[in-house]
Amino acid sequence: MTPARSGPAVPTATYRLQLQPAFPFAAAEAAVPYLASIGVSHLHLSPVLEAVPGSAHGYDVVDPSRVRAELGGEEGLRALARTAREHGMGLVADIVPNHMAMAPRHNPALWEVLREGPGSPYARWFDIDWEAHGGRILLPVLGGPVGTELEHLRADGEVLRYHDHVFPLRAGTGHLPLPQLLDAQWYRPVWWRLARTELNYRRFFSISELIGVRVEDPEVFDATHGTILRLLADGVLEGLRIDHPDGLADPDAYLARLHAATGGCWTVVEKILADGERLPAAWPVAGTTGYDALRHVDGLFTDRTGAYELLGRYRAFSAPQTDRGGNWDATVRRAAYKVLTHELATETDRLTRVAARLCATSPDLGLRDRAPWALRTAVEELLVRMRVYRPYASGDATEVITAEAAEEARLAFVVPQEAEAVGIVRRLLVEPPGDPAAPDHADRVEFRTRFAQTASALRAKSVEDTAFYRYVPLLSAAEVGGDPGSPGVFPEDFHAYCARVQRDWPLTGTVVTTHDTKRSADVRAALAVLTECPDGWTKLLAEVNRNGAGAPDGQLAWAAWQTAFGLGPAEEERVQEALLKHVREAGMYTSWTEQEPPYEEAVAAFVTAGPCGAPGERVAGFRKALEPHVRANVLGTALVHLTMPGVPDVYQGTEGEYRALVDPDNRRPVAFPPEVPGEKDAVTAAALRLRARRPAAFGASASYDALTAEGPAAEHCLAFTRSGEVVTAVTRLSLRLAEAGGWRDTRLPLPPGRWADVLTGGREFTGHARVADLFDRLPVVLLERVAQD
Numbered sequence: 078m079t080p081a082r083s084g085p086a087v088p089t090a091t092y093r094l095q096l097q098p099a100f101p102f103a104a105a106e107a108a109v110p111y112l113a114s115i116g117v118s119h120l121h122l123s124p125v126l127e128a129v130p131g132s133a134h135g136y137d138v139v140d141p142s143r144v145r146a147e148l149g150g151e152e153g154l155r156a157l158a159r160t161a162r163e164h165g166m167g168l169v170a171d172i173v174p175n176h177m178a179m180a181p182r183h184n185p186a187l188w189e190v191l192r193e194g195p196g197s198p199y200a201r202w203f204d205i206d207w208e209a210h211g212g213r214i215l216l217p218v219l220g221g222p223v224g225t226e227l228e229h230l231r232a233d234g235e236v237l238r239y240h241d242h243v244f245p246l247r248a249g250t251g252h253l254p255l256p257q258l259l260d261a262q263w264y265r266p267v268w269w270r271l272a273r274t275e276l277n278y279r280r281f282f283s284i285s286e287l288i289g290v291r292v293e294d295p296e297v298f299d300a301t302h303g304t305i306l307r308l309l310a311d312g313v314l315e316g317l318r319i320d321h322p323d324g325l326a327d328p329d330a331y332l333a334r335l336h337a338a339t340g341g342c343w344t345v346v347e348k349i350l351a352d353g354e355r356l357p358a359a360w361p362v363a364g365t366t367g368y369d370a371l372r373h374v375d376g377l378f379t380d381r382t383g384a385y386e387l388l389g390r391y392r393a394f395s396a397p398q399t400d401r402g403g404n405w406d407a408t409v410r411r412a413a414y415k416v417l418t419h420e421l422a423t424e425t426d427r428l429t430r431v432a433a434r435l436c437a438t439s440p441d442l443g444l445r446d447r448a449p450w451a452l453r454t455a456v457e458e459l460l461v462r463m464r465v466y467r468p469y470a471s472g473d474a475t476e477v478i479t480a481e482a483a484e485e486a487r488l489a490f491v492v493p494q495e496a497e498a499v500g501i502v503r504r505l506l507v508e509p510p511g512d513p514a515a516p517d518h519a520d521r522v523e524f525r526t527r528f529a530q531t532a533s534a535l536r537a538k539s540v541e542d543t544a545f546y547r548y549v550p551l552l553s554a555a556e557v558g559g560d561p562g563s564p565g566v567f568p569e570d571f572h573a574y575c576a577r578v579q580r581d582w583p584l585t586g587t588v589v590t591t592h593d594t595k596r597s598a599d600v601r602a603a604l605a606v607l608t609e610c611p612d613g614w615t616k617l618l619a620e621v622n623r624n625g626a627g628a629p630d631g632q633l634a635w636a637a638w639q640t641a642f643g644l645g646p647a648e649e650e651r652v653q654e655a656l657l658k659h660v661r662e663a664g665m666y667t668s669w670t671e672q673e674p675p676y677e678e679a680v681a682a683f684v685t686a687g688p689c690g691a692p693g694e695r696v697a698g699f700r701k702a703l704e705p706h707v708r709a710n711v712l713g714t715a716l717v718h719l720t721m722p723g724v725p726d727v728y729q730g731t732e733g734e735y736r737a738l739v740d741p742d743n744r745r746p747v748a749f750p751p752e753v754p755g756e757k758d759a760v761t762a763a764a765l766r767l768r769a770r771r772p773a774a775f776g777a778s779a780s781y782d783a784l785t786a787e788g789p790a791a792e793h794c795l796a797f798t799r800s801g802e803v804v805t806a807v808t809r810l811s812l813r814l815a816e817a818g819g820w821r822d823t824r825l826p827l828p829p830g831r832w833a834d835v836l837t838g839g840r841e842f843t844g845h846a847r848v849a850d851l852f853d854r855l856p857v858v859l860l861e862r863v864a865q866d
Contacts, residue, residue, distance in 0.1 A: 086315050087343045087363075087584055089768045089775065090719070091121040091169055091726045095592055095744050096145075097133045102153035106160045108749035113164035115758075116765025119316065120161060121169045121726055123592070125154055126304065129178050133744060134592070135171075136320065137178035137287060140185060141301040144308075151308075158313040169316035169343070172305055174331065175324035176280070176287040177203075179216075182243040187288070190214075192245035194263035202297050204279035204289035204326075206427065214264040217272035217285050218242050223259070230266070232258055239266060270670070276423045281324065282534045282542075283420035293326040298334055309339050316343035318366060318586075323348065323533035326526045329359060329470045336361035345586040345724075351465045352560050356582065359471040364578075364585020367726060368558025371589050373574050374717050375553060375601055376566025377795055378710045380810050383608035384551055384564040390615045391550035395631030401665060402547040402632050405562030412547065413461040413539040415664070420538055424531045425460075429453040431524045432502060435517055444501055451490070451498040456528070458486030459502060466536045467529040474507040474525075545595065546663035549636040551608065552643065553601035557593055564608070568795050568809075572783040575797065579722040579781040587723035589714055590731045592744060597728075597737040598718075599757075600643040602710035606703050607642070609812035617699050621692035628687065629679040633660060641688035641696045644736050649689040655738040656684055706812040709856035712760055713807035716857045717795070719764035720805040722781050732761040756855070763835050764859060767803065771861075774800040786848060788823030790814055794848050796825055804832060804860040808852055820849040832860035 092112050094105050105120065112120065124135035127143040135145065144151040158168050181188045186199040191214065194200070195207050205214055218239060219226045230239050232251055237244045237258070250261040259265070267275065272285040279289030292298045308314045317339070322328040328346075335344065344362045350369045356362075392403060400407035417425055432452040436444040462482035468474040483503045490496035506528055510521035545555040554564040566574075578585060589598035596604070607614045618638055628634035637656055644652065660667055660680055667673040687693060700707065711734065719725050728735075730747030734757050737743035751758060768775050784796035784804065793814040796806035806825060808814065824845040834840035837854050841863065851858045 086167065087776070088119040088167070088169065088316065088724050089772050090117050090765050091119045091586070091724060092117040093121040093591065093726055093728045094123065095133075095729055096123045096125065096135060096148050098131060098147045100746060101147065102149035102157045106157045109157075109160050109164050109166065111750040113161075113166055115732060115762040116767075116769045117166065117727070118769060119167045119169045120157075121318065122171060124171050124173055124320075126172075129180050129183055133741070136173050137180070138173055138176075139178050139180055139183040139187075141177070142304050144304065154308070155313055167315040168313065169318060170305070170308075170314050171318040171320055172302075173320045174290065174292045174301065175321045176289050179278075179286050179288045181245065188245055191262075191264050192247060194247075201294055202290060202300070204291050206277040209277035209427075210265065210275070213262070214278060215271065215276050216244070216264050216266045217269040217276065219266055219268045222268045223266065227255065230255060230259070237262070237266075242266075272423070273419055274422045274426065279324075279424075279530065281321070282538055283416075289324065291326070292331055295334070298331075298338075302335070302338065306338055309342055314342075317345075319344060319346045319362075322346045323466050324530060326530070327470055329357065332360050332362060343584065349466060349558050352563065354465050357469050357471045358581075364582035364723065366591070367586040367588035367723065368591075369574075370578075370585075370587035370718070370721065370723060371556065371594075371598075372558045372560065373566050373571050374589055374714055374721070375556065375559065375598075375605065376564065377568065377571055377717065377809055378602060378605045378713060379551070379554070379565040380605075380608040380813060381565030381567070383611050384554070386611040387608055387614070388550040390611055391635055394615070394618060395549075395635050397547075397632050402549065405544070405548050408548045409540055409544045410461055412543040413535055414457070416535055416538045416543065417457050417460060421531060421535060424527070424534065425453065425457060428456050428524065428527050428531060431520055431527065432456065432505065435505060435520045435524060436501065439517060447498055447501060448495070451495045452502060454489055455486065455498040455502040458489045458499065459483065459506075460528070460532055460535055461539075462486060463532050463536060467533040468506070469529075478503055478506050542662055543664060546636075546659050547632070547665065549632055549639070551604065552596065552636060552639045553604035556595055556601060557591070568783075568792070571795070572797065575722050575781050576783075579779065583722055583777045583779065585723045586726050587718060587721060588726045588728070589718045590728040590735065590737075590743070591726075592728070592740060594743065595739045596643060597731065597735050597743060598714050599711050599731075599734055600736050600738070602714050603645070603700065603703075603707045604639060604643040605710055606706045606812060607639070609706065609810055610703070613699070617695065621687065621695050628683045629676055630666065632663075632665075633680060634683070634687075637684060637688050638696060640738065641693050642700050644738060645700060646697055647736070649685065651738065651742050652689055653681055653684050655742055656680060658739060703812065705856075706815075709808045709811040712757060712855060712857045713795075713809060715757055715760055716764060716805055716807055716859060719761065719768070720775070720799060720803065720859065721797075722775075722779070725765075725768075727761065727765075733758040760836060760855075760857065760859075767835055767859065767861060771802055774802040784825060784827075786823055786825045787845070788821065788848070790817065790820050790823040790848070793820075794823065794825060798828055801828055802862045804828070804858075806848075806851055806858045806860075808856040811856060820847075820852070823848040825851060827860070828862075830865070831863040833863050835859040835861050 125144055126138050127140035127145045128135045129137045144154050161168055178184055181191050186202050189199045190197045235246050235251055237246055247262050250258055281287035325331050345364055345366050346362050347366045397403040400411040402408055429449055429452055433449045436447040465477055468477040483499050486499045487496040505524055510518055548561055551564055554561040661669050666676045733751050733755055779800045782798050784798055786794035793809055795809050798804045825848050826845050832842045836859050
């Protein structure tokens with residue numbers, strides 16, 4: 078049992094650490110004194126359970142009963158907890174209920190299933206369709222069709238070997254000739270390309286190396302959560318982050334069971350909310366991990382008018398096809414069709430089979446005589462029209478799978494009677510599954526469940542992993558949780574969001590950078606400045622393109638130049654790696670599975686000659702001239718994030734200026750403490766220490782009130798007060814502000830009392846403070862009410 082501590086069990090601020098063999102528990106323990114000194118209340122640890130050896134992220138869990146040995150094992154984790162407690166801190170851990178690694182040699186439960194088949198006590202752990210492929214699990218691991226790989230497949234005692242892969246042999250089959258031996262197993266090694274259409278286990282998105290886990294089964298829940306629950310009970314952990322709840326069969330039931338099992342510890346879910354979507358009120362959690370906050374904070378520093386001007390310049394420069402990067406909604410729709418018919422074809426097939434079975438056997442004769450192709454088309458047309466990730470049991474499915482979407486989906490059919498398949502499919506999805514004793518009840522539940530799981534995978538793959546890389550007028554808007562089709566957030570909308578969060582989810586998580594963001598907050602903050610100078614950006618591109626360095630396509634060129642601007646001077650290897658990932662994710666001229674070497678070589682040559690060559694120096698000069706405005710956005714983003722409603726999560730290294738691109742670039746090691754702290758470090762530490770010093774001003778019972786500036790530049794000052802004790806004010810759209818003549822006599826009416834400047838000591842303000850005075854040293858200010866004598 079870890080000794081109790083005096084600090085809060087509910088975090089005031091968390092700090093995310095990416096654990097890996099190169100940064101184990103001992104390294105985290107060494108960082109504790111520094112992190113405590115800047116005001117962090119809890120370390121937020123990436124997954125701590127046993128993972129595939131060498132994993133740099135830990136989401137590929139192989140044994141949920143053990144703490145990862147490569148990180149220092151349970152002893153190392155407990156030592157970290159003790160040291161954290163000695164410094165008044167606690168631990169929050171990331172857990173992965175949705176999936177485990179499809180790595181049999183390291184995953185003992187999966188090993189037993191492959192050896193014993195559906196009769197294994199572990200078979201219930203994994204989401205496998207035993208009715209498909211004669212009850213054999215497809216393993217998409219071969220480099221080619223099995224007939225071309227026979228020389229690499231060999232029996233070795235009680236195992237089958239294929240290069241680095243090792244699989245168990247069914248008892249009594251090791252002596253058989255290879256063809257008969259393969260046919261005798263509970264699994265079937267196949268060419269990896271068959272995963273798209275033939276796979277019979279649920280995956281994480283389209284990643285065949287991660288197999289879905291059936292945590293909806295109480296026994297599986299207990300087995301896979303026992304160690305985490307024990308660590309919570311012992312006080313080693315105090316809170317949880319739940320990875321990808323949208324992949325679960327029933328997120329509502331899972332979260333209720335978890336809440337009961339943990340006793341209600343602070344828990345946030347990695348739930349990405351679409352614009353206007355609300356977190357289900359029935360969920361017993363503190364809130365989300367915070368991507369909705371990211372969208373609102375980023376939007377504050379984006380000039381919406383300028384963003385649309387930039388869109389026009391992008392279209393003129395890049396000449397994208399409407400549905401391949403020219404229009405956001407059309408781009409998402411086309412990407413969704415492609416994902417459904419390629420990466421998620423096996424999931425769509427399974428939905429079609431269940432729907433066809435339901436219709437063929439239904440006692441309701443109105444459901445009979447429906448062709449599988451029509452049902453499949455109806456499923457696909459409804460899926461691509463989803464505007465959120467998925468429906469939930471606690472919500473109204475008709476608000477997610479709307480009648481309007483169904484009417485639009487019917488247009489995919491020529492024959493009206495065949496179009497009735499849309500109404501039938503929608504009815505199966507929105508109506509309760511009915512009497513549990515009914516013969517079709519299980520199929521109805523499965524259809525609703527699989528549709529929801531497929532919808533979440535489709536949204537992630539088509540939007541985050543495809544459309545974000547095709548529609549690129551403003552890269553900072555193409556971020557997890559973002560809406561590139563509607564960039565920018567008005568101050569009044571930001572204030573309304575914050576008031577709602579404080580009222581409904583006051584202890585929710587908030588983030589601006591994570592291990593999954595496409596670009597760090599500081600890179601996005603720089604890119605947002607371009608919305609204030611679309612003309613200057615367009616002229617710059619005309620100049621650098623005139624000087625050579627021809628790109629293989631216009632969309633890549635636009636994205637590459639923005640990448641160079643946002644990142645600033647950096648090693649060419651980092652830019653090359655990020656842009657290669659960019660074009661493969663976009664999937665227009667090359668992809669991860671159909672690589673086009675000539676195109677990729679042209680991309681690499683362009684990056685070398687352009688963004689990382691002499692023309693790139695022009696971009697660096699352009700950024701340098703805009704540095705005061707980049708600085709205002711960087712510091713403003715940080716301070717708003719750290720003082721708005723919710724519990725801020727600071728990603729490792731981002732307490733100071735942190736410029737990173739998509740993973741793996743954003744998972745590079747960081748120094749604790751930073752070698753040369755800058756002004757962002759000072760702002761971060763001051764805000765975190767204030768939160769620790771005045772937890773009630775930011776907590777569950779706190780208040781949030783907008784402050785409105787007065788005068789000619791009022792729109793450029795965003796300000797709010799927390800519980801009447803703290804005032805945050807930041808500069809927004811500072812380039813437009815400078816062009817309009819600066820602050821002049823703009824004033825900010827402060828609440829009654831004396832207010833001390835937390836960021837630059839020795840200053841106090843009262844009454845209607847001149848904004849120019851508030852921001853004369855920094856483009857942001859944090860004020861604390863001075864106690865009356």
